[in-house]
Amino acid sequence: MSEEAPAGDPGPGLDAVLRARLGGFALDVSLTAEPGEVLALLGPNGAGKSSALRALAGLVPLTGGHVRLDGRDETTTAVEGRPIGMVFQDYLLFEHMSALDNVAFGPRCQGVPKAGARARAAELLDHMDLSAYAHTRPRHLSGGQAQRVALARALAVRPRLLLLDEPMAALDASTRIEVRSRLRRLLTGFDGVTVLVTHDPLEAMVLADRIAVIESGRVVQEGAPAEVARRPRTAYVARLVGLNLFRGRGDGEAVVLDARDGEGRSGGHGAGSAHGGGPARVAVREPREGPALVAFPPRAVALYPEHPHGSTRNVWRSTVDGIERFGDQVRVHLAGPPALVADITPAALADLGLTHGDTVWAGVKASEVECYPQ
Ligand SMILES: Nc1ncnc2c1ncn2[C@@H]1O[C@H](COP(=O)(O)OP(=O)(O)OP(=O)(O)O)[C@@H](O)[C@H]1O
The missing domain is CATH 3.40.50.300 (P-loop containing nucleotide triphosphate hydrolases)
Structure with missing residues (x-):
């Protein structure tokens, strides 16, 4: 044998x-x-x-x-x-x-x-x-x-x-x-x-x-x-450890997300599909070329009612797809692209006055993004 x-x-x-x-x-x-x-x-x-x-x-x-x-x-x-x-x-x-x-x-x-x-x-x-x-x-x-x-x-x-x-x-x-x-x-x-x-x-x-x-x-x-x-390598592991995870291709300062890749905390929402004309991009802290995975925790995602001004390099316009209690935080599911989850405080949720279907801006600093080869 x-x-x-x-x-x-x-x-x-x-x-x-x-x-x-x-x-x-x-x-x-x-x-x-x-x-x-x-x-x-x-x-x-x-x-x-x-x-x-x-x-x-x-x-x-x-x-x-x-x-x-x-x-x-x-x-x-x-x-x-x-x-x-x-x-x-x-x-x-x-x-x-x-x-x-x-x-x-x-x-x-x-x-x-x-x-x-x-x-x-x-x-x-x-x-x-x-x-x-x-x-x-x-x-x-x-x-x-x-x-x-x-x-x-x-x-x-x-x-x-x-x-x-x-x-x-x-x-x-x-x-x-x-x-x-x-x-x-x-x-x-x-x-x-x-x-x-x-x-x-x-x-x-x-x-x-x-x-x-x-x-x-x-x-x-x-x-x-x-x-x-x-550094999870599959959607299952990312979900287990509570990270947003996407596949894409590095083009220097950013990773261009795969159009078909539905991976991400909300699963199956087609992260990175075309939005406003182009595929979603995630700016990363170190230059990266070639097939890559990017991951960041839900607590790294900030939500804004308007497009934020400042140093945050990743900003996406998105739609609220679900809101749930998560420990002492609130977990907000965003339809994307990219589909992601954000953990915010109940006070922040109240300030934003978010409900299902609302439009919101999501921001993640490049310094919060883990990027590694596929
Ligand atoms: N004796 C068997 N005959 C036919 N199929 C089997 C047999 N034993 C297991 N399988 C199939 O093999 C696959 C793997 O089963 P297995 O029990 O090893 O998974 P697992 O990862 O341990 O899952 P769980 O956590 O649910 O126990 C399943 O699709 C199961 O239906």
Whole structure:
């Protein structure tokens, strides 16, 4: 199944190329991670995150690619033979076993004698502050406690790869915060690779060293959380992190937006289509040539009743397309082009007296615009 030749000496950590077909869905992702690293797979529903995780586990057959862990090829290793631990959202504990026996189960299956397996399980439960619940059956545990037992069970087999699929999705908000901070501490001390599936950007930002954004079965962006947040490459990521994002072409001092590109916070409004004769342009702080992405936060967009005078180099006449409360701010959607969102204070909204369909001028300083190659 490993069709690609190993690229030099495969180092420690994870090196995976996952190609699979699930019905009409094609998965084709490459993932790498160093030992000790937490890689989050972030993406919309149906993007293929869980399928990628299941493929790493050996639960989805590959049509191509490979899974290498610490230099060993595990592509054809059976699920139970892989050095992995799994916590899935609906991966239930064994109801007829105590928390301790649930955790000891994996080591027992690996051939560890009963006393040794139970000692390891007790140690892990202690680490999770669950010693008092060692003999409790899962149905008497809270959701958060059960999730911690599931984590202990996954770690009990001393995995080199920990797979977490939306591990906190079933928990209520306050429990989730508690489990998340505990998980963070736990992962800091784990020297294997962790791959975490989530569609919660906050979870990814808090827990991951690196994020791989998956859309339609492909990795569309990869990088450190701060980098992904600052320089999104797709409309999905821009929406997640709350940025206005446009594609275009640099012609020196400005980026001329693609006429067809509907990307932007309001989505699908055709940012940059012809308006007043020419395509929309965004002035940038550093000269830029060639295909480029421009991004700026909604709070950088100021709204004016008249064309503003002053240093603001980006000014567009636009129409209010929607107004919504957003924290202690008000988020104003502008139809464009370019279609964008502006966050202003309730007082500013009252001053402007804006309602749906009104015409307004939107301004953004070039110094507020992030511009980077496509
Ligand atoms: N066993 C299967 N047979 C056919 N299609 C499948 C199977 N499993 C998954 N799919 C399809 O593969 C695609 C990816 O699903 P997957 O569950 O991996 O996405 P996801 O990113 O994890 O989404 P979610 O966040 O909603 O769980 C979907 O279109 C899904 O319908």
